[in-house]
Amino acid sequence: MEATELKEERKKIEQILGGLAQPANLPKIVRIEYSLGKDATEKDAVWVWLVLDDATPENQWKYEVVGQLADAVREKLQEGGVTALIYVRFRSAAEQEELKEFVPPDGRFERF
Amino acid sequence: MSRRATLHGQLLDQAQHLAKRDRTKPQQGNLRRAVSSAYYGLFHLLVSEAASSFFTAKGTNADRIRESFARCLGHGPMKEVCLLFCGQSAGWPKWLEPIMGPAGAVPPELSRVARAFFELQEARHAADYDTSRGFSRREVLTLVGQASAAEKDWLKVRKQEAATIFLLALTLPALNAFQKRVP
Numbered sequence: 001m002e003a004t005e006l007k008e009e010r011k012k013i014e015q016i017l018g019g020l021a022q023p024a025n026l027p028k029i030v031r032i033e034y035s036l037g038k039d040a041t042e043k044d045a046v047w048v049w050l051v052l053d054d055a056t057p058e059n060q061w062k063y064e065v066v067g068q069l070a071d072a073v074r075e076k077l078q079e080g081g082v083t084a085l086i087y088v089r090f091r092s093a094a095e096q097e098e099l100k101e102f103v104p105p106d107g108r109f110e111r112f
Numbered sequence: 113m114s115r116r117a118t119l120h121g122q123l124l125d126q127a128q129h130l131a132k133r134d135r136t137k138p139q140q141g142n143l144r145r146a147v148s149s150a151y152y153g154l155f156h157l158l159v160s161e162a163a164s165s166f167f168t169a170k171g172t173n174a175d176r177i178r179e180s181f182a183r184c185l186g187h188g189p190m191k192e193v194c195l196l197f198c199g200q201s202a203g204w205p206k207w208l209e210p211i212m213g214p215a216g217a218v219p220p221e222l223s224r225v226a227r228a229f230f231e232l233q234e235a236r237h238a239a240d241y242d243t244s245r246g247f248s249r250r251e252v253l254t255l256v257g258q259a260s261a262a263e264k265d266w267l268k269v270r271k272q273e274a275a276t277i278f279l280l281a282l283t284l285p286a287l288n289a290f291q292k293r294v295p
Binding site: 039040041045052061062063064066067085087089090091092095096098099100103 | 191195200231233237238245246248255257258260
């Protein structure tokens, strides 16, 4: 992806993730982080980490439930014209604090 | 941990076991191996389905041919096929167009299998090679859950025509390599 295209893609991603409404009846998202880059096969990709409330009940962490959150976020990004491959991952807020990663995300959106 | 006879089943069970293994603070080594096992569980499920669908003969020699063929299926070409079957590529290639028909011909279960494959492949790559980012237990358990859900989806859809075409598409790039292996 050319530098200008990358900038455009980033702008779209920031607008969509920054304005994302909490999907109804699904676990509460307390923070969204994303990074844009190339995946293992050199395709343009965006990684989205959905950080869920620590109070999320155990049964709401099942893939069948959080997978619906991933679908909702992916759909919004694709509807908004994001062409990069989208990889959605999940963490709890407490886990996110503990991980102390070396590489900061490209963007972070706090939600309350 | 339950005992399963198939390699893919054992790998999926192993992934679950490793993700839950450390009671308090999960070790990155165990979490990363869990991601890898989840991906390979799905990989071996599809490879074994492809090999047994197109090499149906019985006997020792047939088994050897099936195994030899299975080793020719590559991760990269399989990802490309999966991108097609979950609508991540711009249309069908020419040879698939008349077979697959208009967009939307892929059953949702098959589309989810294809998505799980390339998403888990990417996660596996990060788990094995990228130490700049960590994995959390929740993150890993959802990836393992995605692999198990893909296995269930596959069992629902495997007898459908689209699934056979999917296996054929996975298989074709491997035939050249297979030709070189078999004298």
